[in-house]
Amino acid sequence: MTITLGQYFPGTSVIHRLDPRVKIVLSLALIVLVFFCNSALTYGLFLAFLLGVSALSRIHLRFIIRGMKPILFIVLMTFVINMLFTSGGTKIWSWRFITITDLGVQTAVRMALRLILLVIVSQILTLTTSSISLTDGLESLLKPLAKIGFPAHELAMMMSIAMRFIPTLMKEADKIMKAQKARGADFETGGLIKRARAMLPLLVPLFISAFRRADELAMAMEARCYRGGVRRTRMKVLKLTRLDAAAVAVEAVFAALILILVYSA
Amino acid sequence: MSIEVRNLTHVYMAGTPFEKKALADVSFSIDSGEFVGIIGHTGSGKSTLIMHLNGLLMPTSGECLVDGMSLSDKNTSLRDVRRRVGMVFQYPEYQLFEETVLADVKFGPKNMGFSDSEAEAGAVEALRQVGLEDERVWQASPFELSGGQKRRVAIAGVLAMKPNTLILDEPTAGLDPRGRGEIMALMRSIHAAGVTVVMVSHSMADVANLCSRALVMSGGRLIADDAPRAIFADADLVKRASLGLPPCAQLSAALREAGFGDIPAGLFDRNALTDAIETALRTGGMTA
Ligand SMILES: Nc1ncnc2c1ncn2[C@@H]1O[C@H](COP(=O)(O)OP(=O)(O)OP(=O)(O)O)[C@@H](O)[C@H]1O
Ligand SMILES: [Mg+2]
Numbered sequence: 001m002t003i004t005l006g007q008y009f010p011g012t013s014v015i016h017r018l019d020p021r022v023k024i025v026l027s028l029a030l031i032v033l034v035f036f037c038n039s040a041l042t043y044g045l046f047l048a049f050l051l052g053v054s055a056l057s058r059i060h061l062r063f064i065i066r067g068m069k070p071i072l073f074i075v076l077m078t079f080v081i082n083m084l085f086t087s088g089g090t091k092i093w094s095w096r097f098i099t100i101t102d103l104g105v106q107t108a109v110r111m112a113l114r115l116i117l118l119v120i121v122s123q124i125l126t127l128t129t130s131s132i133s134l135t136d137g138l139e140s141l142l143k144p145l146a147k148i149g150f151p152a153h154e155l156a157m158m159m160s161i162a163m164r165f166i167p168t169l170m171k172e173a174d175k176i177m178k179a180q181k182a183r184g185a186d187f188e189t190g191g192l193i194k195r196a197r198a199m200l201p202l203l204v205p206l207f208i209s210a211f212r213r214a215d216e217l218a219m220a221m222e223a224r225c226y227r228g229g230v231r232r233t234r235m236k237v238l239k240l241t242r243l244d245a246a247a248v249a250v251e252a253v254f255a256a257l258i259l260i261l262v263y264s265a
Numbered sequence: 266m267s268i269e270v271r272n273l274t275h276v277y278m279a280g281t282p283f284e285k286k287a288l289a290d291v292s293f294s295i296d297s298g299e300f301v302g303i304i305g306h307t308g309s310g311k312s313t314l315i316m317h318l319n320g321l322l323m324p325t326s327g328e329c330l331v332d333g334m335s336l337s338d339k340n341t342s343l344r345d346v347r348r349r350v351g352m353v354f355q356y357p358e359y360q361l362f363e364e365t366v367l368a369d370v371k372f373g374p375k376n377m378g379f380s381d382s383e384a385e386a387g388a389v390e391a392l393r394q395v396g397l398e399d400e401r402v403w404q405a406s407p408f409e410l411s412g413g414q415k416r417r418v419a420i421a422g423v424l425a426m427k428p429n430t431l432i433l434d435e436p437t438a439g440l441d442p443r444g445r446g447e448i449m450a451l452m453r454s455i456h457a458a459g460v461t462v463v464m465v466s467h468s469m470a471d472v473a474n475l476c477s478r479a480l481v482m483s484g485g486r487l488i489a490d491d492a493p494r495a496i497f498a499d500a501d502l503v504k505r506a507s508l509g510l511p512p513c514a515q516l517s518a519a520l521r522e523a524g525f526g527d528i529p530a531g532l533f534d535r536n537a538l539t540d541a542i543e544t545a546l547r548t549g550g551m552t553a
Pocket of ligand 2: 311312313434
């Protein structure tokens, strides 16, 4: 059981060293930019840009591709639904009530491409940023909203705790699964209902241990006088560097290029 | 021959930067009726090793055989292997999930294809074997029990499948001295009933007292396979594998150092040690 989606991949590349706030903002900008792409050229450029970034991050493409597996199904569904249910365009193939038009194929390809690009962007972000700096960055970005009562610190703390415990729970799930397998439990075969029932011996102990952990963590935090974000200082203060400025500049140029291509066409 | 391991190597997360060779070229065999201890420093690969013995992990290279059947063989039924080789994990009480103790203990045998009445009979027998005789406990929720009781229920859940080999990963971890004593007595009675027992333990005293043979793991390698007496007598080995000594062996080593040269090294049996001290005193054994 290895899920790479959202897993941090330690490293020291330029991408790893960027300030998390900058990375989050630049990733959001890229995500918005994906929706402007409208031609093979712009999609191609976008993909090339992302490949360039991932090369800079020194993360093997294999990991980015492997991490996409869980969403492959969604991409496929989107593709099929768009292909079948887009109206208009000229008919290129039909059978009984199923009609496929050129417009349908176009929309389907575009949607699938968009999804894939979006996932690559978020993958690069999470693969190169540890969950701690990710939530630090998020908290710092959301801080202005705290003035109007938005619980920025609490939200970031909740996120970092959740992320911190994902690997722990996965390890735990793996252990319980092995223990039940040793008692002859079968998680792999059978129909949907049988498999859902087979999960019970896994889920009950997993929930119990999650609650126990939550309890222990709350106790440990209180024992160390945690009282939320008010007047809390940080050990690592985020600081922007020249590298961050360079990254912003590069992405600005790229965005300008895409927008020019889109609006001059 | 109950279990045979040939040139077993296991690499976790092969092909990633997190790659970790947990076992390297381990070979040994365990005959039926033995009581074998597996000892070694934290991270030396003990848990990884035992999970190969019932096919929960598959070797990266090498082979494991149970009663002559290769676990890598496609025709070997892993379910059958897991019935023969029962496995009790560390903190097994965390695997309890059923509404009643009895139902939880029946889970294993039912998965193994026992009929409901067979499963029930096996479960009742196993519960009695682990010392839970009270029928009110059988109908209680496993989550209401004490830590030691939960652990015994979990062990019963494995015994109910009537395995011919029982593997336990640190069965006494986290128990108080009394609970530990109870589990150790249980191990002894299970072994006396004819079950081959393999026990991973950090308690050198338990290994010294119970096992007829001990495997010493260090850095993923099997560095010694001998009687506990021989292992604890080998000061160099004990140091290399960062093992401790059982209390009696500590005392006998300290006495030797203090000049009682007649006392053999690595004596961990209380009676043998008493005898040795007596003899040494009688013969005025200050030889050094
Ligand atoms: N699921 C896993 N993925 C990656 N590495 C692992 C995994 N499980 C164990 N390891 C690594 O393999 C090595 C051997 O681990 P193992 O759990 O077998 O040791 P152990 O001897 O049982 O230790 P302990 O006495 O602490 O239980 C360790 O370095 C550990 O970090
Ligand atoms: Mg272990």
